[in-house]
Amino acid sequence: MKGFVWRCLVRTVVVGLVSASATWVYAATPWYPFGPDGGDARAFATDPHDHTHIYLGTEASWIYESHDSGKSWKRLAHLSDHDDLVLDNIVVDPSTPNRILVGAWYVTRPSGGLFVSSDGGHTWSENPTLKGKSIRALEQAPSDPKILVVGALDGVYRSKDGGTEWSLISPADSKEIHEVESVAIDPKNPEKLFAGTWHLPWKSLDGGANWTPTKQGLIDDSDVFSIIIDRNIPATMFVSACSGIYKSVNGGESYTKVQGIPSTARRTRVLMQDPGNPQVVYAGTTEGLWRTSDGGTKWIRTTGPDVIVNDVYVDPTASDHVLLATDHGGVLMSDDSGTSFQASNKGFSARQVESYIADRSNPLKLYVGVINDKSLGGVFASEDGGVTWSQRSQGLLGRDILSLAQASDGTILAGTTHGFARLNGEVWQPATTVQQPASPDKEVTSNVKRGKKVITSKKTIKGKTSAPYAFSGVVYSMTTSGENIYAATSDGLLVSRNSAATWEKQEIVAGSEWRQVAAAKDRVLLASRSAVAISQDKGATWQIQEAPIRMTHMSTVAVDEMGHFWVGGREGVSISTNGTDWRPAAMLPVTGVTNIYSDVANQRVIVTADSSAPLLFTMHIPEMRVQVVNAGWRLRFARSVGDHLIGATYFDGIVVEPKMVDSQEKSAVQASTAQ
Helix, strand or coil, rough: CCCCCCHHHHHHHHCCCCCCCECCCCCCCCCCCCCCCCCCCCCEEECEEEEEEEEECCCCCEEEEEEHHHHHHEEEEECCCCCEEEEEEEEEEECCCCEEEEEEEEEECCCCCEEECCCCCCCEEECCCCCCCCEEEECCCCCCCCCCEEEEEEEEEEEEECCCCCCEECCCCCCCCCCEEEEEEECCCCCCCEEEECEEEEEECCCCCCCCECCCCCCCCCCCEEECCCCCCCCCEEEEEECCEEECCCCCCCCCEECCCHHCCCCCEEEEECCCCCCEEEECCCCEEEEEEECHHHHHHCCCCCCCCCEECCCCCCCCCCCECCCCCCEEEEECCCCCCCCCEECCCEEEEEEECCCCCCCCCCEEECCCCCCCCEEEEECCCCCEECCCCCCCCCCCCEEEEEECCCCCEEEEEEEEEEEEEEEEEEEEEEEEECCCCCEEEEEEEECCCEEEEEEEEEECCCCCCCCCCCCCEEEEEEEEEEEEEECCCEEEEECCCCCCEECCCCCCCEEEEEEEEEEEECCCCCCCECCCCCCCCCCEECCCCCCCCEEEEEEEECCCCEEECEEEEEEEEECCCCCCCCCCCCCEEEEEEEEHCCCEEEECEEEEEEECEEEECCCCCCCCECCCCCCEEEEEEECCEEEEECCCEEEEEEEHHHHHHHHHHHHHHHC
């Protein structure tokens, strides 16, 4: 944003309110990331000249570093403009420690590349030869650091000059050597190469000029995730595949399946040999970490079966120090050779925050809900405005948290992928009882002919009340207004008037799946992907409308304290003053809107959008004055906490406006001076 031309944008407010000015505010310092700690970690690498200096790759384009052997982490660089670049392979050049190479691939498309830094990871460039290649493996020859090998979806590549020039060494358009997931280089002979594909392993004895399959003893159709070669005895090898772990004692000519690891843990993502003791091998699987101390004869699991291991790091100078890169749990650390582990995620956050609520009685007490982290996710709470977080997920059963709300009696509620939960002390309890609407009373008229006379009689048949049921569907969003809690769910609109002890189902339009709900005073606004429903009497009656003009995909709604209705989506923001007439909000020239929030205390709405620019918009309602803030991060949503803002990033947890941190530091200095 340096060099940005400061200006005010004066727009005519189409809704006929007032003209609006948009003031651009430059953020000299990007907002600070503050967790919640943990998330998905992918790969490690160590500085050959400083074993306490470790690099960590993620699946959200970030590379981290630690200078204390993995006890704490800090963000080093973001390698892509996108958030789904998986940094699965990191090599630090032993001859030039500031030179780092990262092999990466994108989750959403068959692309990626080789990223290179010459200044310790602060700045990066992409290798032009491998640009766009989905790189799944990267190895450096132990006997010659100039030689590197890459495994990509389209084959095997080799460099002889430290990673500047690359050549395809597997047959072009090969029907066999493609989707290369793993590579290995003989520790004493750099011409001897191995490549593991999504089908079987291959071997070359001449630097890739010729390749032969090495599948004797392996179950056919085995995805080969990892290959390791004993540095002292290169004839000894281990290969992991979806069918199990295999060992070879003749340089890959034949393999024997390792016994002791159950078939349920067969997806062994990584193998790692203890550099100080070759008889010790670690196997990181989708069901925990396994270790052998006798070269593969006997294996024991040293973590719980719920740990998904992506990489294993063993300190080359102190092999009792072991780190795991895991899904959901971030980094785990052991100082007893992997016998026991504890989380080591200080400074590392790769959480997907989906929902938020601030306690009305204590605005510095916050709750956020995360998705995709199972039992290691759920709900996190902060007592200091978002600077530190602790997990509060007991009773949530690993469910994703899509929405949070607070009832009028102070109870915190969570809307999950499987119903509602109420926070009772430190434990979440189900709150899923739903009463269906009763059928109305029915008046029946009957005519009976008696002779020449017809006698008319009327009878009232009382409506029936359906039996309550337990709701276990998806709770997309919740909002509160007075005593009422409104929830947009996969089963329609549910309303509670007793702090979620029970819910009532509201029949608005049969079959509609309302995704978004907002309320203020008597007004309630519902939205599906293509329709809106408006109530101006607390949900007693409803007006159904098609989506506002030009809106094809609505993703967020809001009702401000002045009674304006707001809808945001792919095409931007629309606003209505009466719930009937909608106009584009020209004062907010933004598309791809992800969230609109009514900040009652500050008389404004806060708007975030899914764009490459790290901007958010705030509009002061009385004057319709827009302020555009550069947060330094792409935000899913933003909220106010006291006099500052916090935001939820897409994959990197919570970020806090700098002035909040500055005020804390100032307070700390004042307190110290007073003492």
